Amino acid sequence: MMFLQQIVNGLIIGAMYSVIGVGFTLIFGIMRILNFAYGEFYMLASYGAFLAYSELHLPLWLVLILTMATLFGMGAMTERTLIKPVRERTSDWSVPVIMVTLGLQIVLQNLVLLLAGGTYQGVSAYLLGSLDLGWVIVSYERLLILGVSVGCLVGTWLLIQRTQFGLAMLAVSQNREGAILSGINLQRVYTLSFGLSAALVAIPGVMLMPLLYVYPTVGHVPIMKAFAVTLLGGMGNIEGAILGGIILGISETMASAYISALMKDGVAFAFMILILIFYPSGIGPYFQEIRQKVIRQ
Amino acid sequence: MSHLLLQIDALNAYYGDLQVLWEVHLEVCNEDILAIIGGNGAGKTTLLRSIVGLHRHRTGSIRFQEEEISHLPPHSLIYRGLAEVPDERGIFPDLSVEKNLIIGAFPLKGSKTKNSALSWIYQMFPILQERRHFLARSLSGGEQQMLALGKGMITRPKLLLLDEPSSGLSPLMVVRLMEHIRRIHQEGTTLLLVEQNVHHALRIARRASVMENGRIVIHGTSEQLMQDDQVKRAYLGR
Numbered sequence: 235m236m237f238l239q240q241i242v243n244g245l246i247i248g249a250m251y252s253v254i255g256v257g258f259t260l261i262f263g264i265m266r267i268l269n270f271a272y273g274e275f276y277m278l279a280s281y282g283a284f285l286a287y288s289e290l291h292l293p294l295w296l297v298l299i300l301t302m303a304t305l306f307g308m309g310a311m312t313e314r315t316l317i318k319p320v321r322e323r324t325s326d327w328s329v330p331v332i333m334v335t336l337g338l339q340i341v342l343q344n345l346v347l348l349l350a351g352g353t354y355q356g357v358s359a360y361l362l363g364s365l366d367l368g369w370v371i372v373s374y375e376r377l378l379i380l381g382v383s384v385g386c387l388v389g390t391w392l393l394i395q396r397t398q399f400g401l402a403m404l405a406v407s408q409n410r411e412g413a414i415l416s417g418i419n420l421q422r423v424y425t426l427s428f429g430l431s432a433a434l435v436a437i438p439g440v441m442l443m444p445l446l447y448v449y450p451t452v453g454h455v456p457i458m459k460a461f462a463v464t465l466l467g468g469m470g471n472i473e474g475a476i477l478g479g480i481i482l483g484i485s486e487t488m489a490s491a492y493i494s495a496l497m498k499d500g501v502a503f504a505f506m507i508l509i510l511i512f513y514p515s516g517i518g519p520y521f522q523e524i525r526q527k528v529i530r531q
Numbered sequence: 532m533s534h535l536l537l538q539i540d541a542l543n544a545y546y547g548d549l550q551v552l553w554e555v556h557l558e559v560c561n562e563d564i565l566a567i568i569g570g571n572g573a574g575k576t577t578l579l580r581s582i583v584g585l586h587r588h589r590t591g592s593i594r595f596q597e598e599e600i601s602h603l604p605p606h607s608l609i610y611r612g613l614a615e616v617p618d619e620r621g622i623f624p625d626l627s628v629e630k631n632l633i634i635g636a637f638p639l640k641g642s643k644t645k646n647s648a649l650s651w652i653y654q655m656f657p658i659l660q661e662r663r664h665f666l667a668r669s670l671s672g673g674e675q676q677m678l679a680l681g682k683g684m685i686t687r688p689k690l691l692l693l694d695e696p697s698s699g700l701s702p703l704m705v706v707r708l709m710e711h712i713r714r715i716h717q718e719g720t721t722l723l724l725v726e727q728n729v730h731h732a733l734r735i736a737r738r739a740s741v742m743e744n745g746r747i748v749i750h751g752t753s754e755q756l757m758q759d760d761q762v763k764r765a766y767l768g769r
Contacts, residue, residue: 398637401626401630401633401634401637402634402637404623404625404626404630405623405626405634408623408624408625408626409619409621409622409623409624411585411617411619411621412617412619412620412621412622412623413623413634414585414605414606415583415585415605415606415609415614415615415617415621415683416609416621416634416635416637416638416682417606417607417609417610417637417638418606418634418637419604419606420606522625526665526666526669529664529665
């Protein structure tokens with residue numbers, strides 16, 4: 235009973251980690267940079283959700299949409315105003331841009347500390363009650379989290395696979411010059427995908443707020459997950475990130491159930507190191523290799 | 532002068548302080564095939580990259596259909612009818628053959644136009660249709676080059692720049708590739724072909740230029756170059 239319960243819990247939190255990972259790995263794939271301010275986008279979304287939900291009393295669906303839209307704008311603006319100028323001055327811009335995002339992380343943390351103070355804030359839960367299936371009990375809140383994660387993973391997948399913009403993102407991530415020669419405007423892809431990445435991390439920012447609370451440095455939680463998920467799945471690999479999020483979620487809940495809640499992160503990350511020793515470029519490429527073999531037959 | 536498609540004047544290009552192209556003059560006429568031959572490091576690839584703006588550290592004039600294009604963003608050139616198949620082929624290794632071609636067709640307007648362009652490419656390269664669900668990186672070198680040509684051709688550009696299409700291919704594959712290039716030309720596309728394979732290049736091109744150390748040193752018709760003592764000694768091994 236307990237084992238199944240842990241698997242279900244792990245799947246649910248893992249689906250959220252997948253969302254966190256997809257937004258992070260997307261930017262790595264397209265721009266070859268690590269966005270250290272990614273956790274701060276999460277933090278801003280959490281504060282936004284806190285204000286809109288508990289101060290303005292807006293319904294949750296509206297909070298989610300407003301926060302995503304705002305974060306999309308913030309992400310796109312960050313790219314336009316802070317990253318584009320660096321990119322235009324040098325062709326070797328990966329490291330300087332990473333440093334810009336690191337600086338932005340600290341600036342945003344301090345700014346929010348100044349404005350909101352350092353206390354933990356939050357709401358107790360969006361939904362009360364739970365579903366008892368006999369063999370497993372799931373709170374409605376966690377079911378909601380699962381539904382939103384799956385919905386947005388499917389949405390992202392369709393955006394990438396079925397739209398012209400999605401294909402342009404894939405093209406840029408695989409061959410920048412080939413993409414330019416096909417008439418793809420790199421600047422537009424960079425700006426829009428930065429916005430998309432911020433909008434993606436806004437979803438856990440809203441949905442996990444009752445679980446993690448919100449405070450100026452809350453961003454260190456999602457960014458650690460983002461690193462782990464991205465490395466597990468293979469840098470820049472979207473399918474890998476989805477898989478990696480679920481693996482991380484399940485190994486975390488297993489560790490806290492069977493070893494110690496204090497060892498939750500330790501065990502999960504030790505497991506990540508173990509996988510990377512055997513699959514240094516992540517598990518995503520192997521997964522795709524298998525799928526390609528199936529197509530060939 | 533309307534038959535002049537591409538006109539390059541006093542083109543200089545640099546890598547940092549190092550100058551790699553020196554006062555290059557070049558003219559490509561409509562419906563022509565111009566080959567640029569020369570050894571490794573002569574500046575041929577830099578020349579093509581400078582024309583399409585992928586290499587931006589350059590001075591001089593580049594006119595395409597009488598419009599100065601040297602200041603334009605490189606992604607806008609395909610919309611004007613100028614395409615390049617770069618030396619690394621410009622394809623997307625982890626996407627299927629079909630998605631590669633679909634991305635190549637982005638500049639076309641309307642799904643009908645795109646679909647007919649796709650079937651036109653499949654007609655020209657049946658192997659691509661056979662392999663359309665395969666990832667580009669799982670294709671053989673020759674097939675990848677077909678894909679690169681198909682992707683470069685799918686918008687029916689007026690001028691196609693080809694950078695070393697024969698590199699890495701077996702001699703038999705090179706012969707077949709040259710047939711394809713000839714057919715692309717017959718479909719109405721003007722070609723600027725950079726090649727180390729001088730035999731094939733001179734056979735397929737009408738005119739050719741020899742590049743050495745970043746300069747165009749000899750220019751003439753292919754017949755003239757094949758008789759040129761210097762070219763014979765240096766490139767044809769006779």
